[in-house]
Amino acid sequence: MPLLERGRLIDDDWTDVADDLPVPARGRLILPLARWLSDHAPGPQPGRSLGVRLPGDRPTEVDRLVGRFDGLDLIAIRFAGFRDGRGFSMARLLRERHGFAGILRAEGPLLPDQLRFLQRCGFDAVALPEVARLADWQRFLREISVVYQPAADAAATVLAYRHGARAVA
Amino acid sequence: MYQYDEYDQRLVDERVEQFRDQVRRRLSGELSEDEFKPLRLMNGLYLQLHAYMLRVAIPYGTLSSAQMRTLATLARRWDRGYGHFTTRQNIQYNWPKLEDVPDMLAELAKVGMHAIQTSGNCIRNVTADHFAGVARDEIEDPRIWAEIIRQWSTLHPEFSFLPRKFKIAITGSPNDRAAVKVHDIGLRMLRNADGDVGFEVIVGGGQGRTPFIGETIRAFLPKQHLLSYLEAILRVYNQYGRRDNSFKARIKILVNALGAAEFARQVEAEWAHLRDGALTLPAAEVDRIAAQFAPPVLPPVAEPIPAFDMARLTDPAFGRWARTNLFAHKVPGYASVLISLKPVGGVPGDATADQMDALADLADRYSQGEIRVTHGQNLVLPSVGKAHLPDLWQQLTALGLAEANIGLVSDIIACPGLDYCALANARSIPIAQRISQRFADIGRQHDIGELQLKISGCINACGHHHVGHIGILGVDKKGEEFYQITLGGKAEEDAALGKIVGPAFSYDAVVDAVETIVDTYLVERRSGERFIDTYRRTGLAPFRARLYGETIDAAA
Structure with a gap:
């Protein structure tokens, strides 16, 4: 599945590790949430990156992860559908309130015109549908240049332009 | 009235071009109807029984005469010569062709108008008292805050895919003319014991198949906290509002299920993190917007006004109209004039292109070029000198717009x-x-x-x-x-x-x-x-x- 990560299209080399299998010593690995939260979660190791996946329709799961970011390189949020916007709030809370600094990835049946919103809420990677046309997705990043409200990204809001950066610091 | 600055203007211009490209791709077959549907809905374009319907936002129901003329142009050039003013202070066109809609939006953008967020599960056009800024009983002009909410909610990255549509209404007067208790959020301005102005925050009102009167979750919110408090409410709703059944997805169902006290507790807990943060507006921005809603300069005129009183006494038809279609203005010698869009046998809320143009002219001549749309589907000339009322009434009569029925049984x-x-x-x-x-x-x-x-x-x-x-x-x-x-x-x-x-x-x-x-x-x-x-x-x-x-x- 193609992956749009920090603006570049790459092959997705993250793989899921099933609940009952040993965690490989190397690679980019997504663990079930319960396994990450368990007492014997795998620790950091050179050549290995670890991530977890949260269901995008269960916002309370964010709270379970708080305090367990050490050694966690990626959080994937799987949207249940493009109309289910809970993942946008989950992402902002992970970034802005809880300070998660790793890769935040959106998955699921999303629409190209949601890319800008995803990015503004703190996602820096999106797993694209297999049939996605990259141009359709990237188009939405360019088309609207004005943002009115502060969010999880660094985009300068109209307030900063109107009143100078100090006004919104 | 609020005038777009270069940033407001750039956003609507970019939005028009974005939609133009989407329509082009739909017409060429590059986009299927399924792919196109969420895109057109983001721009207020519905597919109805017989045709597309374009819903244009009229933020807080305030229009300039130039904007009204543009609405007339749209009706004449791209529709069937009329438009329909709605209960949310918007206007709908019932017969546009898909290929024309980008040009319609471009024409609107020239006068600072758009159709953004007039449909979809997002924060819709903010409505307000149609007498805002001129009502004698008003504490403060609510449109300042309605405009602030408009900007904050426009293309909000977190709240564009809510469980269901979301409607906010705001009144600056203790006499509620914005129906704030039957909105998802109702804001009522009031003065506290210290004389500070803030908002009573009412949540969870609504109609539909499960009607509720909204509940007050905060008796007094200082003005500077408005956006952070709204963001807290929307965040609780976005996360915990029901999504399994669209008939139970409005915030009223969540508020009712949790109870207003528990809902308020969750909002306050969220707000504790957000208050005094990046959503606290700098005073310079509030002042910038407030300055654009400065009241019109109207020299007070001593009452009684003989020309007005004489006409009332001598012409029963004018007297009837003056009894129902005028509203008390805060400046002596002036009135707000309600223009009924409810003629006998007519379609409530419909106005022809010619009527819209004529009203724009009357607004220029008698009311500082300003017009309002009411949630009762009528129009208002907000500030007319009472001495001019007999003249104005004559002209409205000639236009078929002098029905003396505001608030009466046929004002449906x-x-x-x-x-x-x-x-x-x-x-x-x-x-x-x-x-x-x-x-x-x-x-x-x-x-x-x-x-x-x-x-x-x-x-x-x-x-x-x-x-x-x-x-x-x-x-x-x-x-x-x-x-x-x-x-x-x-x-x-x-x-x-x-x-x-x-x-x-x-x-x-x-x-x-x-x-x-x-x-x-x-x-x-x-x-x-x-x-x-x-x-x-x-x-x-x-x-x-x-x-x-x-x-x-x-x-x-």
Whole structure:
């Protein structure tokens, strides 16, 4: 599945590790949430990156992860559908309130015109549908240049332009 | 009035070009209808029974004369010569062609207008008191904060895919003319004991199939915290509002399920993280916006004003109009003029392109170039010198816009109903037309007095029947149109939901039923009582007795 990560299209080399299998010593690995939260979660190791996946329709799961970011390189949020916007709030809370600094990835049946919103809420990677046309997705990043409200990204809001950066610091 | 600066303008211009490209790709087949649907809905373009419908936002119901002329141009050039003003202070065009919509939006953008977020599960156009800025009973102009909310909510990255649509209304007066208690969030400005102005925050009101009067979750919110508090409410709703059933997805269902106290607790807990953060507006920005809503410079004129009083005494038609269609202005010698879009036999809320152009001219001549749209589907010239009222009335009469029926039985709110809407069970517009014809005698209407009649063509309640003094709801009974009548609803500060009077009436019988209800009121009323007062005193019983005879209570 193609992956749009920090603006570049790459092959997705993250793989899921099933609940009952040993965690490989190397690679980019997504663990079930319960396994990450368990007492014997795998620790950091050179050549290995670890991530977890949260269901995008269960916002309370964010709270379970708080305090367990050490050694966690990626959080994937799987949207249940493009109309289910809970993942946008989950992402902002992970970034802005809880300070998660790793890769935040959106998955699921999303629409190209949601890319800008995803990015503004703190996602820096999106797993694209297999049939996605990259141009359709990237188009939405360019088309609207004005943002009115502060969010999880660094985009300068109209307030900063109107009143100078100090006004919104 | 608020004037777009370069950033506001750039956003709507970019939005037009974005949509132009989307329409091009749809017409070329590059986008399927399934792919295109969410994109067009983000721009207020619905597919209705017979055609596309474009809903244009009129933020907080305020229009300049130039904007009104553009609305006329759209009606004339790309529609069938008319537009329909809605209960959310917007305008709808019922017959645009898809390929024309980008040009329509481009024309709107030239005068600082758009169709952004007039549909979809997002924060919709913010509505406000149509007398904002000029009402004598006002604490502060609510449009300053409505504009601040407009900007904050526009393309909000977190709240564009809410469980359901989200409507915010705001009033700056203790006398609520914005129906704040039947909105997802209602904001009522008030002064606290220290003399500071802030907001009472009301949440979870709404109509539809499960109507609720909103609950106050914060008695006083200082103004500077408005956006962070709204963000807290929306975040709780976005995460925990139901998404399994679209009929139970509005915030009212969540507030009701949790209880207002628990919902308020969750909002306050969220707000504790957000208050005093990046959403606290710098004073310079509030001042910048407030300056654009500075009241018009109107030299006070000593009352009485002989030309006005003489006309009232000598011309009964003008006198009638002055009694119902004027509203107290904060500057002596001026009035706000309500222009009825409810002529006898007409479609409530419709205006022709020629009428819109003429009104723009009248606004320039008499009212500083400003026009308002009311949630009652009428228009307002907000600041007219009383000495000019006889002239203005003459000109409105010539335009067919001087119906002296504001607040009376023929000033009907009606949804588009089965004539246009794919959701409707029954027609609304012909019912409104027949009722206004039945009560065509304007003297009789004035004798009946204040009476709000509201008609919805289905349970989604776009015609606000739940809060009509008389509410009419179209229902489908085995393929036939029937109409259920409720009594006693009210949308203002003493808001109430109507009670069903009894079994529904057929299309042919419903107008007789309304007349029977009105006649019952005339028999029952005591001196000085309005319809709603009499109803509140007597309850349903006398109305039921007259409508259904003796048998109903035994059978029920």
